[in-house]
Amino acid sequence: MSDAATASPHHDDPQFLKEEQKKYFTFMNLAFLMTALTGIELVIIFLPFPGSLLIFGSLIFLSLVKFVGVIFWFMHLIYDKKLLTVIFLFGMTLAAGTATALMFLFSESHVDQELPFYQEGLIQEAQDESGP
Amino acid sequence: MSSPAAEAHAHAAEHPVEHMPTGLNTKKLIMWLFLASDCMFFGTLITTHLIYRKIYANLGVDPIEIFDIELTTASSFILLMSSLFMALAVSAIHKGNVKSFRWNLIGVIVFGGLFLAGQVYEFNHFVHYSGLTLESGTFGSTFYLMTGTHGVHVALGILWLLSWLIYSYTPRFNSAEHAIDVETAGLYWHFVDIVWIVIFTAVYLIEYV
Amino acid sequence: MKSETTFQSTTMAPPVESPVHEPPVDRPAGRPRSNIGLVRPDGRGFLVDWLTTVDHKKIGIMYFVFAMGFFLVGGIEALLIRAQLAVAENNLVSPQTYNQLFTMHGTTMIFLAVMPLSSAFFNLLIPLQIGARDVAFPRLNAFSLWTFVAGAVIINLSWFFQAAEALGWFGVAGGHTDMVPAVGWFGYAPLTMTEYSGIGTDFWIFGLQVLGIASIAAALNFIVTIINFRAPGMKMMRLPVFTWMTLITSLLIIFAFPPITVALGQVMFDRFFGTSFFNVEGGGQPILWQHLFWIFGHPEVYILILPAMGIISEILPTFSRKPLFGYSLVVFSGAVIGFLGFAVWSHHMFTTGLGKVATAAFSLLTMAIAVPTGVKIFNWIGTLWGGRIKFSVPMVLALGFIFMFMMGGFSGIMHSSAPADAQQQDSYFVVAHFHYVLIGGSILAILAGTYFWLPKFTGRMWYGSLGYWMSGLVLVGFNLTFFPMHFLGLIGMPRRTHSYLEGTGWQPLNIVCTIGAFLLAFGILLFLIDLIRTVRKGPPAGNDPWDGRTLEWSIPSPPPVYNFAKTPVVKARDALWADKHGSSRQKLGGVESGSHGIHMPSNSWMPLVASAGLLLVGVSMALKQAGVPFCGYLAIGGLVITTVGIYLWALEGPGGYHLHPRPNEGGARS
């Protein structure tokens, strides 16, 4: 059965040990890269282009890179059977698609601005009540 | 120790061929399926938050005033490091290096704990200094439920890994047999990390653009 | 170790006299203990055995029995509803009770009857159809069963609190007098907020939440089983269609349930912690609940129908003595239905004002989803075409399914047009639609499946003509009940209405509906009678009474605990049919189990313990809302029990023993 293929001990298989050693460096490099990306993320939001599509796009791109880094290397997807990637990306795509559709379905113009919480800023009030 | 969601078909190796060989480990397969399903779970939580941010963009709480982005960045870094340790722990146990496995696992647990501590500090700060509570309109509701649920996932992950750490000192522990269980727990841990990668961008950073 | 044998073909299997198979057992001497030193509950009395079993067949039977019980409860609720509506301005039940009845009827039928009945078929059939010893995670399977029972009990316990309230033994701090869910099966906000509904809503929230855990756990288990536990040679495109539909249904479950889990959690927070997810005063948008609910809700209707389609796709070829027409197309359509099912949810919300673009898009996608549904119907008709049709009871019901389901499909397409739906939304027309697909679809298929597989799992054959009378009565009663509802809807009768006025013109058709409902109920009663008398004194069924096509018919009836004495080696689609009637290259092979016999896992208490904790959590949280003291602690206690259960489960290890099937007992063909 398949369990045997992946779970059996490889302790003294030199080929296996060499590969694991290579993985070690891959993981390290990836972690450094992702740390750097997180740093960049923090810096670019303070760049003086408020509301810029470029910054917005970069943020999405950077987090996507981190995301891909974790699932493919830390979570071994590139070393594993393709089906696992298919399963996960299916769930991911479904979630992203549903989220996108929902974001389009809601807009500020649908909100009844006559509602009391809107007029009185009630949402705010809860915050003001309990100051420091 | 085999976790409940990862109860193996025991003695598989000693039986003759019983199944179509798919090359997929049963425990890893169920974990990946669970994670795919969890995408919908966190997707819904995050989307709820974003929807209310979208329709009440100019109403109520101004997140920039309460967020402490440096702290959150540090938290993100911490969780990232824990993920690195997790990957190394899995690699170590596959190599049969129990000592290195334990140290790396301790690294994961410590960094996971730090992340949680950061979250406790953050929540505490929000409640007491910014007055943001569960009852502060939609922002308080969606923010706390989403990040809180993520925090619970982290806490469960810590509990799971801590159990493995303790179990690794018992006589039943066998690195060859249990490597796959640890790897499965690791998948869960990394997933919690990627959820945070998404939350960090979609909930925190975006507010500053 | 590995040996392949080819089995002799025999046309008539010898009748099985004793339903019990007890091959020699290899157990460690004395009382076997688990890794943590607890005595394993193996080989004990009847009750302990059923409570701790990890055998998919026993679990399947329990799913069936529990679900049938809830099917009856839901049916009684339906009859009360129909009795109330029989005449105008009736006051048989109060409006409050009426709301509770339709809510509990819908919730029960969907979550506690049809879904677990499908689960019963998954459990009984999947390992047998793919030639496996059991599911991938047997204890997780037991956990799914007991968690389903826990969720069902949570929801239905509410009736007892309502009774206590009526007797003056129990009251609620907040002043609400309703203890039973009364917010409709889709629990629209803001009705679920504390201002508008009592602890019934809490029972409903926690019950559904627990049921969700059960469904997701089971679904994960079956996906893994179908992918990884297929017998040698059982390629994906050789899987029986029922197995395919189980796979797709399970995928739908794991992706559709998380959104409702989150949404229910949000309602719970609104009720317990004053959040504003759907609470209008704090800025919450009730419409968001509708979206989240239907993102789950539409895939859910396919979760209810795909297993039924799978059952029908097994029965039609068997009784037409022809392979299924267009196997790949049927499988592919199932997958398309499943996938598209996630993109049509807003067709339940056409009248909420989604905006032109969204309405048009969801309308088109809904029309599109009818295409693969239609394809399946044509494939079934193609299967019948030119076949040597045998009108056995399962076949009669299956033919009924095709016709009735098609009618439901037609009204579905009418809904898909947004302007037309504006007339139909929330009227009895919709009630007619979904009962045609649910009773005419799911329930007829489940009845058909029961008659089809009953001989396999009881070892006894149903007899006489009661089955035909039952089928006729169910079909007539069903149509009498629901066909008039199309007209009632079109002449303006709204759904979920407690009573109606004299002059509305709805009276005549309503009385017809009520008569039909009682006929239908009588039909179901006949079904139960037939079921019980078959189990008690049906003649021996033999291994393969229908000249079946799939592997479950290759083993004795009822199947031995270990299923297959030799792991079958599959050479063709419709594996058993090919073995019996195909070329010599298509004969089933068999892999011997080896000298130490067949490994069987031990029974376990832990799944039951873990589920029991969830039961405690659900009930005490609902009572906490009612102001009962210490319930918060009880809920925490429940969580502790579940956690301890899971830890012990992990630590005890699967254990196990070995069985040695006697020669020529339970081979791929015996």
Ligand code: HEM
């Ligand atoms: C040809 C395929 C189908 C189409 C186009 C279709 C379309 C629709 C539409 C548009 C509605 C909303 C009606 C309204 O509320 O105004 C609806 C309701 C419903 N459908 Fe279908 N449907 C189809 C098949 C099914 C199937 C197979 C099932 C389940 C087995 C099902 C179960 C339901 C249920 C339960 C409702 C009512 C939900 C509620 O409001 O409580 N439908 N359908």
Ligand SMILES: [Cu+2]
């Ligand atoms: Cu729908």
